[in-house]
Amino acid sequence: MRAVQNLFVLYTGGTIGMLQTAEGLAPASGFEARMRGWLADSGRTPSFAWRLQEMQPLLDSANMQQANWLAMRDAIVEAVEQGGHDGVLVLHGTDTLSYTAAALSFLLLGLDVPVLLTGSMLPAGAPGSDAWANLGGALDALGRGEVSGVQVFFGGQQLHGARVTKRHSEAFDSFCEPHRDRHGVRAEQIPQQLRYNQPRQPVRLAVQPLFPGLQAEQLDAVLKSGVQAVLLECYGSGTGPSDNQALLEALGAARKRGVLLAAISQCYEGSVVFDIYAAGSRLRDAGLVSGGGMTREAALGKLFALLGAGLDVAEAERWFALDLCGELAE
Incomplete structure (x- = not known):
């Protein structure tokens, strides 16, 4: 200091x-x-x-x-x-x-x-x-x-x-600062392309809350709207309608097209831990990456910075899951 x-x-x-x-x-x-x-x-x-x-x-x-x-x-x-x-x-x-x-x-x-x-x-x-x-x-x-x-x-x-x-x-x-569970793994170092003095560009992002009655075609319309990433606000610890095969297929198809799919919890406190429930594991298997205890603001800002730096989806997913500045870990 x-x-x-x-x-x-x-x-x-x-x-x-x-x-x-x-x-x-x-x-x-x-x-x-x-x-x-x-x-x-x-x-x-x-x-x-x-x-x-x-x-x-x-x-x-x-x-x-x-x-x-x-x-x-x-x-x-x-x-x-x-x-x-x-x-x-x-x-x-x-x-x-x-x-x-x-x-x-x-x-x-x-x-x-x-x-x-x-x-x-x-x-x-x-x-x-x-x-x-x-x-x-x-x-x-x-x-x-x-x-x-x-x-x-x-x-x-x-x-x-x-x-x-x-x-x-x-x-x-x-x-x-809501009490979100922050037990993420810190990045050992910040890669050069994510540093403050590197070029950035705008990114097309969308936020989609899950809710009872969300139809696969509604979600598919968002996923096909030209977005580079979609932030899903899931139930609880990262669950969703795991018995809706059409919805899961829409997510999987979007990920194969190169849309980054990230998940945070709708809850004011807590975090996403996919493996607690089968309903969470199926979302993970459809291509979602966990945002842990990140807030909506942090997750969107991070997606913007990662994709705006020109990272491909796989690299962006890797860095999204690591703590860069205290958003995921105390």
């Missing part, structure tokens, strides 16, 4: 910087001036130099796309390698903050600086807002010293970037 000396603040939009418009709250530029004004008014003097950059366009995070993640990655890498910054603070909307934290966790593998994300449930300046408390807490954490990697600071808590999820639509402590 080391204290940050030269902080890069990346303002992406989100509630924290929103102002009222005729159509409702919307992201607004000029947050650097507001932040400097707050620091002066509150008598806070950061122990480090800092510079703020606004992403263009500023986003309500409900509009977040893979291209925006790649733009964030590029801005962060440039700030560190060209600008000499040794810490990063990302200001982000709450709707997709946990998805971005997970994606950046895998897009920035090997980057030896702390990256902290924060935002707020109410805009800065609104009565009773949590914005300045979250921002101030994040700045204090970076000033004290942080380990490298991606984390989230929100509601007085510091959370792992590849384990965090949003649990509440209104509460100030709306983010948490």
Whole structure:
């Protein structure tokens, strides 16, 4: 751990910087001036130099796309390698903050600086807002010293970037790390093609929850939609309709066509362990790879990083099953 000396603040939009418009709250530029004004008014003097950059366009995070993640990655890498910054603070909307934290966790593998994300449930300046408390807490954490990697600071808590999820639509402590079973095997090293400075490209992904009544033709339509990977949210420890032969055949055919099939549990806590039940073993045999105790956000971010790096399906499956940054193992 080391204290940050030269902080890069990346303002992406989100509630924290929103102002009222005729159509409702919307992201607004000029947050650097507001932040400097707050620091002066509150008598806070950061122990480090800092510079703020606004992403263009500023986003309500409900509009977040893979291209925006790649733009964030590029801005962060440039700030560190060209600008000499040794810490990063990302200001982000709450709707997709946990998805971005997970994606950046895998897009920035090997980057030896702390990256902290924060935002707020109410805009800065609104009565009773949590914005300045979250921002101030994040700045204090970076000033004290942080380990490298991606984390989230929100509601007085510091959370792992590849384990965090949003649990509440209104509460100030709306983010948490659900208790997922994490007993995965850590990768001995990060391959060069997965490091932060390697090219990436967008990936076509889909999420399909299993539910009573899901028809094989419905699932087959998703599998044949041109996706490169499908994340199945299974029951319990990784079970599904094992007596539906047509559904199992649709999965098997998709895997033979080169679609990566990954499985996580629908449960808030726990993990996928296929061999507990025959209903899980049949899904594994159809071509699914276990996501262990990963959250939806972590699994999607990892699939995006692996396939976006150009790995073939077999290589992507191998790395998906190994812990890269704490998403699968404590």
